[in-house]
Amino acid sequence: MKSYLSTAIFGMGLILASCSAPHSEGPAYLDVNKPLEERVEDALARMTIQEKVAMTHAQSKFSSPGVPRLGIPEVWCTDGPHGIRPEVFWDEWDQAGWTSDSCTAFPALTGLAATWNEELAHLYGKSIGEEARYRKKTVLLGPGVNICRTPLNGRNFEYMGEDPYLAGRMVVPYVQGVQENGVAACVKHFALNNAESNRHTSNIHVDDRTLYEIYLPAFKAAVQEGNAWSIMGSYNLYKGIWCSQNPYLLNDILKKEWGFDGVVISDWGAVHDTDQAVRNGLDLEFGSWTNGLTMGKTNAYDSYFFATPYLEGLASGKYGTEELDDKCRRILRLIFRTEMSADRPFGRFTSPEHYEAARKIGTESIVLLKNDGILPVDASRMQKILVVGENAIRKMSVGGGSSSLKVEHEISPLEGIKARFADAQIIFERGYVSDAENVYNGVSAGDNLEESRSAEKLVEDAVAAASKADLVIYIGGLNKANHQDCEDSDRLTYHLSYGQDGLIESLAEVNRNLVVVNISGTPVAMPWVDEVPAIVQSWYLGSEAGTCLAAVLSGDVNPSGKLPFTYPVEYSDGPIKEEAQYPGLLEGNMGGVEAYDVPLHEMYYSEGVFIGYRWYETRNVKPLFAFGHGLSYTRFVVDGVKVDRTRISADDEVIVSATVRNVGDVAGAEVVQLYVQDNEASVARPSKELKGFKKVFLQPGEQKTVEIRLSADDLSFFDESAHAWKAEPGVFTLHVGTAVDKIWDQVEITLK
Numbered sequence: 001m002k003s004y005l006s007t008a009i010f011g012m013g014l015i016l017a018s019c020s021a022p023h024s025e026g027p028a029y030l031d032v033n034k035p036l037e038e039r040v041e042d043a044l045a046r047m048t049i050q051e052k053v054a055m056t057h058a059q060s061k062f063s064s065p066g067v068p069r070l071g072i073p074e075v076w077c078t079d080g081p082h083g084i085r086p087e088v089f090w091d092e093w094d095q096a097g098w099t100s101d102s103c104t105a106f107p108a109l110t111g112l113a114a115t116w117n118e119e120l121a122h123l124y125g126k127s128i129g130e131e132a133r134y135r136k137k138t139v140l141l142g143p144g145v146n147i148c149r150t151p152l153n154g155r156n157f158e159y160m161g162e163d164p165y166l167a168g169r170m171v172v173p174y175v176q177g178v179q180e181n182g183v184a185a186c187v188k189h190f191a192l193n194n195a196e197s198n199r200h201t202s203n204i205h206v207d208d209r210t211l212y213e214i215y216l217p218a219f220k221a222a223v224q225e226g227n228a229w230s231i232m233g234s235y236n237l238y239k240g241i242w243c244s245q246n247p248y249l250l251n252d253i254l255k256k257e258w259g260f261d262g263v264v265i266s267d268w269g270a271v272h273d274t275d276q277a278v279r280n281g282l283d284l285e286f287g288s289w290t291n292g293l294t295m296g297k298t299n300a301y302d303s304y305f306f307a308t309p310y311l312e313g314l315a316s317g318k319y320g321t322e323e324l325d326d327k328c329r330r331i332l333r334l335i336f337r338t339e340m341s342a343d344r345p346f347g348r349f350t351s352p353e354h355y356e357a358a359r360k361i362g363t364e365s366i367v368l369l370k371n372d373g374i375l376p377v378d379a380s381r382m383q384k385i386l387v388v389g390e391n392a393i394r395k396m397s398v399g400g401g402s403s404s405l406k407v408e409h410e411i412s413p414l415e416g417i418k419a420r421f422a423d424a425q426i427i428f429e430r431g432y433v434s435d436a437e438n439v440y441n442g443v444s445a446g447d448n449l450e451e452s453r454s455a456e457k458l459v460e461d462a463v464a465a466a467s468k469a470d471l472v473i474y475i476g477g478l479n480k481a482n483h484q485d486c487e488d489s490d491r492l493t494y495h496l497s498y499g500q501d502g503l504i505e506s507l508a509e510v511n512r513n514l515v516v517v518n519i520s521g522t523p524v525a526m527p528w529v530d531e532v533p534a535i536v537q538s539w540y541l542g543s544e545a546g547t548c549l550a551a552v553l554s555g556d557v558n559p560s561g562k563l564p565f566t567y568p569v570e571y572s573d574g575p576i577k578e579e580a581q582y583p584g585l586l587e588g589n590m591g592g593v594e595a596y597d598v599p600l601h602e603m604y605y606s607e608g609v610f611i612g613y614r615w616y617e618t619r620n621v622k623p624l625f626a627f628g629h630g631l632s633y634t635r636f637v638v639d640g641v642k643v644d645r646t647r648i649s650a651d652d653e654v655i656v657s658a659t660v661r662n663v664g665d666v667a668g669a670e671v672v673q674l675y676v677q678d679n680e681a682s683v684a685r686p687s688k689e690l691k692g693f694k695k696v697f698l699q700p701g702e703q704k705t706v707e708i709r710l711s712a713d714d715l716s717f718f719d720e721s722a723h724a725w726k727a728e729p730g731v732f733t734l735h736v737g738t739a740v741d742k743i744w745d746q747v748e749i750t751l752k
């Protein structure tokens with residue numbers, strides 16, 4: 001055994017494992033008409049141990065080898081999730097400087113979630129999948145569905161909000177759309193990666209009920225309904241074990257409970273130990289730092305945990321081939337579903353349809369938070385428009401970490417406003433300067449953010465200009481620099497930085513015609529809310545950002561976005577009260593994995609299921625803006641709420657219906673939201689939980705009846721002692737609303 005393997009290790013020859021019988025028509029694995037599993041078994045039987053091990057780890061920053069001898073192609077991954085990342089050097093993070101890789105940037109995923117429109121989620125997945133396909137990628141590293149547990153999490157903008165049901169409904173069509181292109185979606189980051197600071201050393205303590213009710217459902221939907229072909233293990237730890245090598249998450253839940261047959265890919269550098277990674281369900285290792293411990297040598301992929309150490313373990317008999325074969329089966333399956341599938345389309349890149357998709361999703365994502373009547377902008381009265389704020393000129397597709405892009409074009413908000421209001425006089429004042437250079441991994445956004453005026457002078461100039469303008473549009477917020485919606489660093493405060501609160505207050509003092517546009521991927525404090533007549537929540541909208549924003553400000557498009565998370569007035573209003581909850585307590589050391597013995601941040605999710613609106617609603621804490629909130633330029637009335645039956649048994653479905661009428665003057669869309677309340681339960685349950693929604697588009701005067709189906713599963717909670725979902729008999733109130741705090745009517749049903 002030993003000499004057999006060392007031959008393989010030192011590459012002195014390839015030892016073939018038992019080959020399948022020769023076939024006159026060629027090997028089964030090459031026959032695209034043969035069943036997938038037959039192809040997998042056939043290919044596996046032809047591979048050497050060395051080839052199998054090689055297949056389980058990276059050969060470059062973003063690729064892993066296939067089996068060259070057998071003509072099985074490499075696996076090429078790309079970030080994700082908002083566009084296709086520029087090509088990087090073989091073993092570097094820096095862009096390689098290609099001239100053919102400038103992509104379409106789609107809106108950030110919080111924006112997609114804010115559309116509450118599943119069709120748009122499919123359009124998004126299909127479009128980005130086409131871009132990935134054209135760029136010859138096997139795996140798109142996205143979408144992300146980690147739940148927004150705190151507004152401070154640096155990566156909320158890459159995820160789909162605070163509610164597991166909403167995130168689940170939106171992730172499924174995204175995944176399907178991507179995979180229709182023969183490109184695998186890689187749903188990330190599995191699991192409990194709800195903070196960026198200390199992401200490599202946070203050990204999450206969460207009870208099973210909270211895990212199953214809040215943090216897992218969107219992943220489960222992506223796997224079971226979306227049939228995601230891959231999933232990414234996260235950096236953090238759960239039960240003292242890193243998630244990319246975690247037996248509870250990967251083997252027990254993902255593979256056994258959910259029947260996942262795809263590939264578990266590690267986050268880049270998330271593997272720490274060969275033994276755990278081999279046995280606990282990881283399939284494909286990426287981004288380890290050469291010897292696994294340090295950043296350093298390059299081109300040392302043989303030092304990966306799944307390279308020489310794995311081969312040595314196999315040689316010594318420490319590992320059997322069972323786990324290895326399972327990993328290879330999964331990777332082969334992924335390759336046959338993608339690179340070697342029969343009917344793989346060819347994709348397309350930066351096509352007009354993709355910009356149109358980005359525009360459609362972007363405009364539908366924008367949320368009108370407040371409007372005392374100055375929106376939409378009446379261009380006939382507002383001849384002199386002052387735009388203030390750095391985010392009006394800052395290109396946002398660069399920055400934020402691994403989702404940073406190099407784009408073919410990006411229309412800034414100022415450019416969009418100038419183009420839309422071509423007859424008005426548009427003046428720009430910067431107002432403040434942020435502290436970041438807009439460059440990421442060698443890609444520059446190309447916007448000129450140089451400024452020589454002092455902070456005081458910038459405010460002075462903006463206020464002076466505001467006093468002379470008909471309308472002031474302030475465009476600020478966060479900006480994807482470190483601590484401002486960015487990977488690897490959480491925000492340091494819930495408030496806006498760079499003196500923006502003071503600036504907005506000063507503008508409001510001199511001009512009451514003020515619109516504030518907040519660009520962010522997460523909630524922010526708005527202490528000036530009462531001073532400002534109109535507030536718009538925009539997101540990182542990608543290539544067509546400025547066009548989308550101008551369309552909504554002008555009323556060309558009637559806003560219909562709804563918040564995918566709650567905006568608390570103050571951070572301290574939320575459920576996270578103690579350091580132990582977030583950012584965690586620095587305690588003790590990692591046991592078990594000798595090679596990486598580091599102090600951990602113990603993070604306790606002691607608020608349980610009460611995060612987001614589940615907290616604010618149940619505790620009667622009034623937020624600044626509630627989950628599901630979003631205004632329109634028209635008015636809607638919801639009535640006629642009823643159920644087709646009031647008593648159901650465990651196997652029944654109940655149909656909840658409601659009629660929505662557009663009673664205003666312009667066409668628009670409203671989202672009917674259904675929240676379930678268990679009136680009496682043996683465990684503490686939130687007073688409202690989203691279990692259904694429907695978006696309806698209505699002309700003025702038009703009405704439509706929507707139907708939402710509920711089953712007993714939608715009434716259940718996760719019973720820890722039985723390790724199963726349980727719906728307790730009794731009375732449930734069904735709240736039908738257009739935001740969690742705007743309930744139009746309620747009906748009761750009884751579960752027998």
Ligand code: BGC
Pocket residue numbers: 079080141188267268402
């Ligand atoms: C991020 C992942 C990303 C990977 C590759 C990691 O740092 O957490 O989301 O896909 O890098 O760029």
